[in-house]
Amino acid sequence: MVDSKAWDWDKVKGDHERHWQEPVIESYYLINRWLGQNKKDFLDLGCGLGRHTIQFAKAGFKASGFDLSEASITRTGEYARKANVAVDLKVGDMLSLPYADNSFDCVYCRNVISHTDTAGMRKIISELKRVLRKGGECYLTLRSKQAWDFQQDWPIVDENTKIRVEDGPENGIPHFYADYNLIQDLFKDFDIVKIFQVEDFINRGGNITSSFHWHVLICHN
Numbered sequence: 001m002v003d004s005k006a007w008d009w010d011k012v013k014g015d016h017e018r019h020w021q022e023p024v025i026e027s028y029y030l031i032n033r034w035l036g037q038n039k040k041d042f043l044d045l046g047c048g049l050g051r052h053t054i055q056f057a058k059a060g061f062k063a064s065g066f067d068l069s070e071a072s073i074t075r076t077g078e079y080a081r082k083a084n085v086a087v088d089l090k091v092g093d094m095l096s097l098p099y100a101d102n103s104f105d106c107v108y109c110r111n112v113i114s115h116t117d118t119a120g121m122r123k124i125i126s127e128l129k130r131v132l133r134k135g136g137e138c139y140l141t142l143r144s145k146q147a148w149d150f151q152q153d154w155p156i157v158d159e160n161t162k163i164r165v166e167d168g169p170e171n172g173i174p175h176f177y178a179d180y181n182l183i184q185d186l187f188k189d190f191d192i193v194k195i196f197q198v199e200d201f202i203n204r205g206g207n208i209t210s211s212f213h214w215h216v217l218i219c220h221n
């Protein structure tokens with residue numbers, strides 16, 4: 001299994017930091033859905049700067065944030081204090097979650113669990129199953145094999161995984177890429193509630209790039 005590596009959040013400042021503090025569109029759908037199902041215990045797995053940890057805490061969930069980066073957890077704690085919400089925060093590796101079995105009703109992993117290789121992905125999925133209660137749901141995103149970066153001439157770990165090379169916070173971090181059939185196989189022990197692929201367009205100072213991610217909603221059956 002490839003070594004885990006946290007994001008270098010010290011490189012994320014200014015506009016880039018503001019981007020990572022603003023909740024994304026599907027988070028509003030998930031709050032609505034999970035409140036409607038009386039779900040309470042929420043884990044933001046790979047929480048980064050905690051934009052969703054804080055958003056879910058404000059919405060009334062008992063919110064936990066977890067990340068491999070100490071800097072991200074420190075900053076999430078500062079933002080939570082400013083927002084006046086209580087959150088539980090832990091530093092650790094998603095390959096071995098520091099939570100008891102059946103701890104959570106709902107888990108959100110946005111652009112996180114792709115930071116491993118194929119063996120790591122299978123281990124993380126078994127951890128998700130362990131910490132979710134029966135009937136619990138997890139919404140996760142995975143990088144797609146259609147994304148521009150899967151074509152890059154970066155170091156190869158296995159048939160689905162490359163090590164990213166860049167002058168930014170993700171340098172040296174493993175990236176796992178999936179297609180539809182691989183997702184069906186990875187999550188065969190869950191009910192797959194929804195699966196769709198999204199192309200995101202990002203405008204950085206007039207330079208427009210796009211990327212493809214899978215969005216997957218699974219239920220512990």
Ligand SMILES: C[S@@+](CC[C@H](N)C(=O)[O-])C[C@H]1O[C@@H](n2cnc3c(N)ncnc32)[C@H](O)[C@@H]1O
Nearest residue numbers: 004006007046047048067068069093094110115
């Ligand atoms: C793209 S950021 C997404 C942050 C957050 N989910 C959001 O949407 O704002 C990916 C995060 O995953 C974390 N991460 C990477 N590998 C990890 C691991 N093995 N265990 C826990 N967190 C990890 C990184 O440190 C980083 O904070």
